[in-house]
Amino acid sequence: MLSNACQYAIRSILYLGMRSDEEHKIGVKVISKELEVPQPFLAKLLQQLNKSNLVTSTKGPYGGFYLSETNKQHTVWDIVSLIDGNEKFNQCFLGLSKCGDDNPCPVHFTVSAFKQKLFQDFKEKTIAEFVEEIKLKGRYISLKSFEILKPDSDS
Amino acid sequence: MLSNACQYAIRSILYLGMRSDEEHKIGVKVISKELEVPQPFLAKLLQQLNKSNLVTSTKGPYGGFYLSETNKQHTVWDIVSLIDGNEKFNQCFLGLSKCGDDNPCPVHFTVSAFKQKLFQDFKEKTIAEFVEEIKLKGRYISLKSFEILKPDSDS
DNA sequence: TTAAAACAGGACAAAAATATCTTTTTTATA
């Protein structure tokens, strides 16, 4: 459903939300290794996210990426609509242009209920809230999964 | 989520399920026009579906495609797994390889509930049942949508 | 002030998905 690029973007931002702040910036190299995402591709992506004010970067030694407080007030939906476009959650599962509540395809109601719920999650919760939730549940983002680690194993 | 090819395939098969039988075969030209799908692309697809016994075809004048009774005993899932592969409903929404019930990504439960429901629909209902359901609701497949037509407007 | 670290930007490359074209085979029927 989401493009690779978009998945990478969401994962990166959640990762940065968990691990970074203005005093602890993280370089592309580290992020790409941790999330198992191709480095140059991710670099481009982060560039784009930076331009749209979804992440913050600084150059030079000790530079890298992090989420500012402003960045964290954005939503996952902001990421999706930037990378995959506004219509991502607005398309018929079977590709019918005229599918809708009044003229539903055979899976319309199943699909639209799901999309609505997810859309709400993505649109209503800020990145900060998402991150908070993950932290409360004791999970940290690393590698390609949200692995459960002991909180104090964090560096 | 589903590829174009897969959406085209599902739509074609439901369309054939509604409109065709051994005495009323339908040519690629007609199907592609009705479903607004590129004709040569669809031809290839139907070829593939035919090889996998999901549709039946005959060559020559008055030839075309239709669903035999055997064809109709297949499921939508058979189409999906043929075109988009077996893992389509088995992948993390955020692309995490280790995401699962015991190690869920932030949207895991929302997404997996949906996928299960859809998967069930696709796996348990035969094409025949899907078609029956559409007919009962008074809908016919045409153009790019499942439009509601008066039953007797059918030729 | 200079070297190195890190992101920025632009061009390029590869792979996958989508789409097209041409020729061959089959078949009904005139």
Place this chain on the structure above:
DNA sequence: TATAAAAAAGATATTTTTGTCCTGTTTTAA
């Protein structure tokens, strides 16, 4: 039997997505 209609098959083309490479710019700190 010849002809035309239609799918099958294979080759090719286009577009999109994904991924890479190289050079430039900024920044830090020795």
